[in-house]
Amino acid sequence: MHKPVIILGAGITGLALGYFLQQRGIDFLILEKDARPGGHIRSFREGPYLMDVGPNSLQAQHPHVQQLIDELNLQAQQVFARPTASKRYVFRKGRLHPIPMDPKALLSSRLLSFQAKWQLLKEPFIKPDKQQTAESIASFTRRRLGEEWLDYVVNPFVGGVFAGDPERLHLRSAFPMIYRLEQEFGSLLKGMKRLAREKKNTAGHRGGLFSFQSGMQTLPDVLYVRLREQVLLQTAAVSIHRRSAGFELVCTGSSGKEVFTCDRLVSTIPAYAAADLLDEAFAWVKPHLRAIIYPPVMVVFATYPRKAIRQPLDGFGFLVPAKENLSFLGAIWNSAIFPERSPDDQAAFTLFAGGMRHPEIAGAAHPAWVARMLKEFEQIMGIDHPPVFARQWFWQQAIPQYDLYYPEHELAFQKLEQQNPGLYLAGNYRGGISVGNCVVSAYELAEHIASRLKD
Numbered sequence: 067m068h069k070p071v072i073i074l075g076a077g078i079t080g081l082a083l084g085y086f087l088q089q090r091g092i093d094f095l096i097l098e099k100d101a102r103p104g105g106h107i108r109s110f111r112e113g114p115y116l117m118d119v120g121p122n123s124l125q126a127q128h129p130h131v132q133q134l135i136d137e138l139n140l141q142a143q144q145v146f147a148r149p150t151a152s153k154r155y156v157f158r159k160g161r162l163h164p165i166p167m168d169p170k171a172l173l174s175s176r177l178l179s180f181q182a183k184w185q186l187l188k189e190p191f192i193k194p195d196k197q198q199t200a201e202s203i204a205s206f207t208r209r210r211l212g213e214e215w216l217d218y219v220v221n222p223f224v225g226g227v228f229a230g231d232p233e234r235l236h237l238r239s240a241f242p243m244i245y246r247l248e249q250e251f252g253s254l255l256k257g258m259k260r261l262a263r264e265k266k267n268t269a270g271h272r273g274g275l276f277s278f279q280s281g282m283q284t285l286p287d288v289l290y291v292r293l294r295e296q297v298l299l300q301t302a303a304v305s306i307h308r309r310s311a312g313f314e315l316v317c318t319g320s321s322g323k324e325v326f327t328c329d330r331l332v333s334t335i336p337a338y339a340a341a342d343l344l345d346e347a348f349a350w351v352k353p354h355l356r357a358i359i360y361p362p363v364m365v366v367f368a369t370y371p372r373k374a375i376r377q378p379l380d381g382f383g384f385l386v387p388a389k390e391n392l393s394f395l396g397a398i399w400n401s402a403i404f405p406e407r408s409p410d411d412q413a414a415f416t417l418f419a420g421g422m423r424h425p426e427i428a429g430a431a432h433p434a435w436v437a438r439m440l441k442e443f444e445q446i447m448g449i450d451h452p453p454v455f456a457r458q459w460f461w462q463q464a465i466p467q468y469d470l471y472y473p474e475h476e477l478a479f480q481k482l483e484q485q486n487p488g489l490y491l492a493g494n495y496r497g498g499i500s501v502g503n504c505v506v507s508a509y510e511l512a513e514h515i516a517s518r519l520k521d
Contacts, residue, residue, distance in 0.1 A: 068327045069095040071515065072315060074303055074343075075334035077105025079493050079504040081289040082134065083332060084296060086512030089137075092519065095326070096293065097317060099302035103290040106461070107501070109281025114409045116281055117367040119459035122398060122416065123147065123277050124285070124501045130509045131502050138288050140278065147275040151403045153381035156222050157392070157446060162377065162384050165219065182214040190253040202470055203232040203240065210254060222385035225395040228499065229363050229421025229465050239468040239476070277404055282501070306331065306343045308486060330488040330515060336360060336463065337495045354478040357471060358495050360463035362428040364419040366436055367400075368443075368453040369412040376448030379413055384446070393438045394419040412454055417443055422467065432460060466495035490515075 071087060073080045076098035087094050106120040126132040135141060155162040156177055163177035172183055189210055195201075203224060207216040216232065224232045228240065238245040247257030278284035290297060301319040308314075313331040317324045333340045341355035382403060385396040400407040400414040408414035417439050420427040427435060436458050443449075479491050490511060494500075497507040 067095070067324070069093060070328065070519070071095075071330045071332065072097065072313075072326055072328040073332045073334060074315075074340075075105065075493070076100075076103035076286075076290065076297055076299070077334060077493070077504075078107055078286055078289075078501055079508050080105075080332075080334040081286050081293065081297075082505045082508035083334065083492070083512055084293045085134070085289055086509050087515065088293065088296070090512060090516045092512075092516060094296060095328075096297040097301045097303060097315070097326070098297065098299050101300050103297065103299070104283055104286035106464070107282050107286050108459075109283035110457075111280065112455075112457070115367070115369065115414065115455055116407050117414075117457060118277070118281050118283075118416070119365045119367070120461075121282050121501050122400070123275050123403070124282065125275055127502060128506050131505050134505055135285075138285075138292070140284065140288060143278045143280070143284055144276050145279055145404050147277075147382075147403045150380050151275060151382045155381055155384035156218060157384055157386050157390055158218055159390075162446065164381070177218060178214060182212060182218075185212040185215065186255070190255050192253070194248045194252045196249070199238065200470065200473065201237050203235045203237050206237045206244075206248075207232065210248070217389050218387050221389075222387045222396065225388070225421060225423060226385045226418075228467060229361055229395060229418065229423070230467050231422040234422065234467065234469045236468050236470050236472045239472045275403075279406070285501075303343050305345055306333075306348075307345050308347055308489075312488060330490070330518075332490045332492055332511065332515075334493045336493065337466065337491075338463070340491065348482070351478050351482045354475040357475060359422075359467040359469060360465065361422050361425050361467065362420045363461045363464035364394075364427055364432065364435065364439075365459040365461070366394075366417040366419070366439055366456065367414065367458070368417070368440060368456040369401075369408045369414045370444075370449050370453060371451055372411055372413050374449055374451035375413055377446070383415075388423055392442050393424070393435060394442065395421055395423060397443055408455070415443070421464070428462065432458065465499055468495075488518075 071092060071094035073083055073094060073096045076096050080096050081103060084094055084096050108120050110117045154165045156165055158177060166172035166175040192210055203220060204216055207220045220232055224230050224235060228235060247254050251257035251260060301317050303315050303317050305316045306313060312327055312329045315326045317326060337355040337358040341352040344352060379399050379402040381399065383396060383398040386392045386394060395418045398416040400416055419439055440453065483489055492507060492511055494504055497503055
């Protein structure tokens with residue numbers, strides 16, 4: 067079978083790309099090895115309980131995201147986070163402390179010492195380092211804010227977003243906006259103030275944190291329904307070959323061995339999986355693909371009687387700094403963010419563990435690790451009751467890490483695409499890890515492919 071465009075992977079990037087190509091009248095085929103679409107976006111409903119074991123929410127920060135929701139007629143199913151969800155906590159020395167979000171809150175905060183607060187006030191007067199292109203997030207934070215900000219704000223934040231280690235993540239690749247603030251404005255505070263003013267003065271798209279009535283899997287499920295005729299599930303690619311005119315994919319499916327050809331090939335599968343498929347003509351790029359680290363992550367969903375919880379549920383949840391030596395990275399207070407995640411007399415929570423902080427979780431006894439997580443969580447939350455309901459999910463390879471070697475890998479990926487016109491590498495290891503990042507990247511790639519087809 068021949069198609070103008072073949073997309074490997076029916077995760078959110080592959081499905082969104084297919085949708086945007088369809089909108090432009092471009093014929094394509096999506097090949098997915100699993101029996102279901104969606105990749106790491108997975109929602110489960112078990113009785114009165116609704117669980118997301120992958121991404122739990124989506125930010126409509128970019129017009130393409132809300133545009134997609136509107137075009138799929140999903141507005142009625144959108145559930146926006148409660149206003150209190152903007153409040154986030156950090157655990158330090160036996161207590162939960164709100165992260166200060168304004169100068170008044172910072173002055174009264176017990177999360178940070180007077181010295182750390184003073185360091186923030188001095189930050190605008192620290193000269194930017196224009197030479198630091200290979201700087202880690204940890205090094206950047208020490209240079210501009212000091213060790214305490216790294217330990218009790220940045221470290222837990224990076225653990226919550228990337229399940230990563232700020233000592234190993236590359237600032238410009240993992241958090242390009244923060245890098246640009248220093249480069250363009252000379253200071254984080256000056257840059258954030260300018261951006262806040264611009265955002266306030268700009269009338270534009272709707273924004274805000276949201277999910278769906280049936281969880282995040284609603285989005286890939288609806289995309290799949292729209293694209294069903296152009297998606298082959300349970301069709302696993304075995305090898306990719308460059309041919310004189312386009313590309314050849316050897317696959318195995320329900321009918322046995324199948325061969326597909328295409329003019330343009332987009333891989334949206336994980337980097338390590340793409341490395342396994344490319345033939346020896348692409349041998350030079352395989353080490354770069356395999357070098358992208360995807361650490362393991364354990365997800366635990368648990369509910370408790372509301373009357374047994376002493377901690378007020380007035381925020382998004384809390385993050386745990388590495389210095390606190392706990393077994394998990396943080397917890398989301400699901401019932402405080404979105405409705406109908408559990409019965410009204412119970413509160414639902416999602417805990418995360420592993421990542422770059424505890425990669426050894428991959429070989430650990432999971433029941434024992436989960437028991438320790440829940441015990442520590444109950445102590446922090448002041449819960450004197452066992453879980454009413456609990457489930458766990460383990461991702462052997464979860465979130466790609468944009469580490470200090472990432473710029474080197476990205477250059478290799480760009481070289482691959484330049485040397486092989488029509489071949490594209492996409493997915494959350496390029497352009498950002500969030501669902502929103504993936505949607506935006508898919509939109510931009512669809513625009514690029516459409517423009518090339520017109521040439």
